[in-house]
Amino acid sequence: MAREIYLVPIEASLKKKTAVTTNWISIDADGQGEILDVDKYAIMRRVQIHARDLRILDPLLSYPSTILGREKVVVLNLEHIKAIITADEVLLRDPLDDNVIPIVAELKRRLPQYNLTSQGQGEEEENPGLRNDMDTGEENEFPFEFRALEVALEAICSFLDARTRELETDTYPALDELTSMISSRNLDRVRKLKSAMTRLTNRVQKVRDELEQLLDDDDDMADLYLSRKLAGASSPVSGSGAPNWYPSSPTIGSKISRTSRASAVTVHEDNDVEELEMLLEAYFMQIDSTLNKLTTLREYIDDTEDYINIQLDNHRNQLIQLELFLSSGTVCLSIYSLVAAIFGMNIPYTWKEGHGYMFKWVVILTGILCASTFTFIISYARHKGLVGS
Structure with missing residues (x-):
């Protein structure tokens, strides 16, 4: 009987899959936030950014800390802070992350630039001197993108500084305990702390290098003036x-x-970046201070390692001295054993007859010879500095 064959039609499951959506939060100039569950193409169309720039914010790719100024946006990748800043809004990735939630709250609090004009209209009529003060205040106010950038820089500097303080709190007691008692447990604990310090130093160094690179190039800073x-x-x-x-x-x-x-x-030039330069310099000094703390911690660890190595070398030298004492004693006892073995053999000697007292004197003289040999070896070693005095 012929076997029936059923043909299964190809379903629409082979169609092109849609792009994976990602959680973003949009915070405008009034501090209002809106959760966006969109894909990367929607973000590209929203802020008019290239895919290569958006790829920097992909957490699956290991891109270093970066601050890029583009035509209409600033791309910010600082550790867990992955944001796109425009002239009127901030797009922050993964707003539900534990490290990002405080940044969202800080952005909502500090981004709104309240209108002082309506509040001061009545006061200007009563007190005309307030007009100049308000004008001066308006001139000193940061643009929107700088306020957002300041929040991000303050957050990352505070975050890295807090991690540094936690590491210092754990490392200094561990090093002191290792100094007082060298054990496998203490050595393994210090090894883990040193590895954590190395990773944290690399993270701080990347942020510092990015800020230093921006400060060295006025054109890059000018690109941030959206x-x-x-x-x-x-x-x-x-x-x-x-x-x-x-x-x-x-x-x-x-x-x-x-x-x-x-x-x-006030006439501004195209390359006038003094306002941004002062902002970056402030946080550069802060991140540089954090790096100095880690450098000091590394030096303390290196000093402790040197001290531990000196202690181990001292113990090793003591073992070598003990080995020298034991080896010298073994040689002397070998001489004594050799003489005793010769006289203990059952071989007839003519000179032994009638001279039984000779064995006693041979034993005494052999002991004196062995002790003299041991004393000579030890004195020679001390004279050459091989053992301690």
Whole structure:
């Protein structure tokens, strides 16, 4: 009987799979957050970023700490902080992570730039001197991207400094305990702490190198001025001929008229990065201080290792001295045993007859010879510095 064959049609499961979605949170200039469960292509379309730049934020890929300035965004990859900063919003990856939740709360608290114009209108009429103070305050306010960058830098510096303090708290007592008692348990504990310190030092060093690279290149710092570039694209020249670097965005749109007057008085150059440079220098000094703590800790570990090696060398020398004493004693006893063995043989000697007292004197003289030989060996070793005095 012929066997029936059933053909199973190919289902739609072989179609192209959709991209894996990722949790992001969008925080705008008012501090309002919105959870986004979208794929990378939606993020690329939202902020107009290239795939190679977005790949830097992939946690599955081991990219070093990076701060990149692009045409309309700043790509931030600092340890667990993976963010995309635009002129009016911050996109933060994995907002439910334990290390990211405090950063989200801090961004919501510090990003809003409250409009002081409406609050000060009535006060200006009563006290005209407040007008100059408000104008000065507006000039000193950071753009949106700098406020977001400052929160990220403060968070990563505080995070690494906290890990350093925890490591110091665990390492110094362990080293002191190892110094007082050398054991396999204490050695293994210090080895694990040293490995953790090496990993933490590499992480701190990467963040420090990235900040140092930014500070050394004014063009890279100028790329981080998103508000300046946005204002230059919309209205590059103000009424007095001075560049107006402040955008008409939700961040500071309510203050555009007052900011325009302030920028008309103070002329900014394209390469004026003093504001950002002071911001980066402050956190560079902080991360450099953390690196100095780790360097001091490493030196303390190295000093402890040197002390342990000196102790082990001292014990080794004591064992060598003991071995020299035992070897010298063994040689002397061998001489004594040889004489005793010769006289203990049952061989007839004519000179033994009638001279029984000779055995006693041979034993005494042999003992004196062996003791003299032992004393001579030890004295010679001390004279040459082979054993301690």
